[in-house]
Amino acid sequence: MTSLTGLNEEIVRSMSIGAVFSDFVGKINSLDFHRNADLLVAASEDDSVRLYDIANAKLLKTTYHKKHGADRICFTHHPSSVICSSSYNLDSTGESMRYLSMYDNRCLRYFKGHKERVVSLCMSPVNDSFMSGSLDHTVRIWDLRVNACQGILRLRGRPTVAYDQQGLVFVVAMEGGAIKLFDSRSYDKGPFDTFLVGGDTAEVSDIKFSNDGKSVLLTTTSHNVYVLDAYAGEKRCGFSLDPSPNTTMEATFTPDGQYVLSGSGDGTLHAWGVYTAHKVASWDSYIGVVSCLKWAPRRLMFAAASTVLTFWIPDDSDSSTLPEHTSQ
Numbered sequence: 001m002t003s004l005t006g007l008n009e010e011i012v013r014s015m016s017i018g019a020v021f022s023d024f025v026g027k028i029n030s031l032d033f034h035r036n037a038d039l040l041v042a043a044s045e046d047d048s049v050r051l052y053d054i055a056n057a058k059l060l061k062t063t064y065h066k067k068h069g070a071d072r073i074c075f076t077h078h079p080s081s082v083i084c085s086s087s088y089n090l091d092s093t094g095e096s097m098r099y100l101s102m103y104d105n106r107c108l109r110y111f112k113g114h115k116e117r118v119v120s121l122c123m124s125p126v127n128d129s130f131m132s133g134s135l136d137h138t139v140r141i142w143d144l145r146v147n148a149c150q151g152i153l154r155l156r157g158r159p160t161v162a163y164d165q166q167g168l169v170f171v172v173a174m175e176g177g178a179i180k181l182f183d184s185r186s187y188d189k190g191p192f193d194t195f196l197v198g199g200d201t202a203e204v205s206d207i208k209f210s211n212d213g214k215s216v217l218l219t220t221t222s223h224n225v226y227v228l229d230a231y232a233g234e235k236r237c238g239f240s241l242d243p244s245p246n247t248t249m250e251a252t253f254t255p256d257g258q259y260v261l262s263g264s265g266d267g268t269l270h271a272w273g274v275y276t277a278h279k280v281a282s283w284d285s286y287i288g289v290v291s292c293l294k295w296a297p298r299r300l301m302f303a304a305a306s307t308v309l310t311f312w313i314p315d316d317s318d319s320s321t322l323p324e325h326t327s328q
Helices: 009-013
Strands: 015-021 030-033 039-044 050-055 058-063 072-076 081-087 096-102 106-114 117-121 128-134 140-143 151-154 160-163 169-174 178-183 193-196 203-211 215-220 223-227 235-240 250-253 259-263 268-273 278-285 290-297 300-306 309-314
Touching: 009 015, 009 268, 015 169, 015 278, 030 072, 030 215, 030 290, 030 300, 039 072, 072 117, 081 117, 096 117, 096 128, 117 160, 117 268, 128 160, 160 203, 169 203, 203 250, 215 250, 223 259, 235 259, 250 290, 259 290
Parallel strands: none
Antiparallel strands: 015 309, 030 039, 039 050, 050 058, 072 081, 081 096, 096 106, 117 128, 128 140, 140 151, 160 169, 169 178, 178 193, 203 215, 215 223, 223 235, 250 259, 259 268, 268 278, 290 300, 300 309
């Protein structure tokens, strides 16, 4: 697999499917790449958590979580440990999230507190803190080493959260298109800045910082994608997607922050230039409407998923056929 150097429009346009994993039974709920290791984790409606070696396009491990399910997922700093939110049994146990060891399939800790489903989950890039946003209208700040949450923000609507790459700032998107920025070390003092996504008051289903911290990427429940200047809050560009009534879509930055990729409700994938605001590429996803989409942090590769997981890599050929699946 090619390393990440000199990404440009030609390379983006050349991306094509290099591996397919089609052995899921149900929709894939979320994906996460490890920041430093060549690993990807996927959580699915079939209650599975699956760990992949992305350098060799190989499934390493599958664990099943029938009691709580597997909804949102993210890596901790350790390559074989993840945080996974529960799909069900929240009311009976209150165990909204679990700290899991993929190495020996053990639950290292339960995190209790959220009363409704967790819809956003992210790990601090610098320490053992992580954040969760829930349909119970709270954002909770946690520490991997402690069961109880360390802080609560009570907000309107469906809160979506993300840390910047330095772990100094986190962003919360909430009802009415409001985007609030907090200092991670003094979030209890309230946001230090608030932006509004002009004209679109739909709830934000996903939010991400670019690696350089200069841009914020939003995907809304009204099927729009926006890139905002992270300092001034101004809209750099915005793109409309075909609607998909039953799927919440995700967009992703390339690691250099120059391009944005997104799925669409017609089963296509698209790439745009952030600073030019023009479309760079469109592809057939081959797997229907893509609900999960993430570019690998250190590779010329992105992962796209529906009920099938695909790895996309640069390809100089013009082949339009779907590669053989490599799941087993």
